[in-house]
Amino acid sequence: MSPLAIDGGTPVRTRPFPRREPYDDREVEMVTKAIRSQDLFGLGGPMVTKFEQRFAALYGAKYAVASTSGTAAIHIAIGTINPEPGDEVITAPITDGGSIVPILYQNAIPVFADVDTTYNMDPQDVERKITPRTKAILVVHLFGNPCNMDAMLEIARRHKVWLLEDCCQAHLTEYKGRLLGTIGDMGCFSLQRSKHITTGDGGMTITNNDSLSERMMLFRDKGWTRKPGWGARTYAFLAPNYRMTELQGAVGVVQTEKVRSVVTKRNELGDLLSSLIRGLPGVQPAPVTSGGRHTYWIYPLRVTEGSAEVFARALCAEGIPAEAHYIGEPIFLCMEALANKVTFGSSQHPLDGCHGGRQLEYTHGICPQTEQALRELVTLSIHEGMSREDVEDIAAAIRKVAYGLTEKALG
Ligand SMILES: Cc1ncc(COP(=O)(O)O)c(C=O)c1O
Numbered sequence: 001m002s003p004l005a006i007d008g009g010t011p012v013r014t015r016p017f018p019r020r021e022p023y024d025d026r027e028v029e030m031v032t033k034a035i036r037s038q039d040l041f042g043l044g045g046p047m048v049t050k051f052e053q054r055f056a057a058l059y060g061a062k063y064a065v066a067s068t069s070g071t072a073a074i075h076i077a078i079g080t081i082n083p084e085p086g087d088e089v090i091t092a093p094i095t096d097g098g099s100i101v102p103i104l105y106q107n108a109i110p111v112f113a114d115v116d117t118t119y120n121m122d123p124q125d126v127e128r129k130i131t132p133r134t135k136a137i138l139v140v141h142l143f144g145n146p147c148n149m150d151a152m153l154e155i156a157r158r159h160k161v162w163l164l165e166d167c168c169q170a171h172l173t174e175y176k177g178r179l180l181g182t183i184g185d186m187g188c189f190s191l192q193r194s195k196h197i198t199t200g201d202g203g204m205t206i207t208n209n210d211s212l213s214e215r216m217m218l219f220r221d222k223g224w225t226r227k228p229g230w231g232a233r234t235y236a237f238l239a240p241n242y243r244m245t246e247l248q249g250a251v252g253v254v255q256t257e258k259v260r261s262v263v264t265k266r267n268e269l270g271d272l273l274s275s276l277i278r279g280l281p282g283v284q285p286a287p288v289t290s291g292g293r294h295t296y297w298i299y300p301l302r303v304t305e306g307s308a309e310v311f312a313r314a315l316c317a318e319g320i321p322a323e324a325h326y327i328g329e330p331i332f333l334c335m336e337a338l339a340n341k342v343t344f345g346s347s348q349h350p351l352d353g354c355h356g357g358r359q360l361e362y363t364h365g366i367c368p369q370t371e372q373a374l375r376e377l378v379t380l381s382i383h384e385g386m387s388r389e390d391v392e393d394i395a396a397a398i399r400k401v402a403y404g405l406t407e408k409a410l411g
Pocket of ligand 1: 072099190202
């Protein structure tokens with residue numbers, strides 16, 4: 001075996017990987033059209049309305065509500081179910097802060113269920129975390145791999161709690177023939193730069209539930225029950241302004257035409273990479289949940305022997321961009337709002353036992369499987385602009401590093 005590039009050997013890859021290019025002339029045309037209309041206000045505007053209709057059609061959903069970010073999309077879902085202060089939302093410890101912020105802003109308490117070998121929440125731990133104060137389960141389909149939605153749905157329905165889906169990393173992703181985001185009560189999507197559909201920043205919340213739809217729409221518009229023309233106003237409840245503009249709407253309309261080919265290509269490339277690295281010493285390919293199709297927002301490689309950091313550094317030296325530990329620590333340790341309860345003023349609200357809520361501590365040890373997974377994770381970029389040859393190079397580098405580091409460890 002040739003020496004590893006970190007030890008002065010020749011890298012597997014010297015050419016840069018292709019850049020992701022989500023936009024072309026079609027987006028330029030639509031944005032130009034929006035600007036020429038002289039009105040970029042999105043609420044009821046032609047672009048945002050068309051984007052919502054096309055997004056809903058992609059999912060076979062009755063309602064789609066566009067907003068400014070994935071965080072906003074999740075806030076719309078949490079604001080719509082309207083928890084009492086001190087109610088609990090069970091969610092995932094490996095996620096972005098945008099899954100957690102809306103829970104706290106609605107005065108609810110995040111409760112973390114540990115992950116299983118898929119990096120998604122373990123349904124058994126979700127069940128253990130249910131209390132009389134549980135209002136909802138917010139599942140996160142991490143990296144584009146579906147949660148075990150049969151189990152999650154069964155638990156949610158049996159305990160009569162809402163089931164919300166954070167699909168920010170899992171656009172148009174199938175689980176047992178159904179699309180993520182349509183299995184629970186509401187599905188929430190991010191349209192941020194790195195996502196399968198992107199408008200730079202943006203969000204979408206979908207549902208099939210008639211009784212939720214009106215509050216969803218009002219929640220993104222300050223609770224304002226608009227009537228035509230000027231005059232007396234009514235704001236029905238406390239809510240922010242998360243309205244999307246026509247600029248994002250214009251881009252989104254075109255992106256809905258591309259997303260199917262984006263996820264198909266990512267699925268092919270990610271599965272190809274897994275097939276090429278299966279059985280190598282000290283590493284595990286991305287797990288795929290039974291009945292699910294992975295859409296590889298990023299590719300999670302697990303390093304079960306040796307250090308993930310050393311493995312990532314060795315891959316980088318071989319010309320393959322790689323990062324160790326994903327978010328580093330469970331999300332509750334990444335956020336001052338939870339780890340040290342730095343929330344509103346000096347109050348620690350809503351984590352201060354207000355309204356009979358539980359006072360939880362967010363510390364090391366409450367999600368041990370999560371801590372181990374993060375210690376062992378190396379994340380790699382897979383995207384639709386890559387070719388099979390690109391993925392073969394990634395696999396060749398992983399093979400070289402896996403054998404090279406194993407040999408070194410054996411002395
Ligand atoms: C799983 C998950 N949830 C929520 C978010 C928040 O989305 P946004 O950054 O669009 O607010 C992200 C963004 O990366 C995410 O990956």
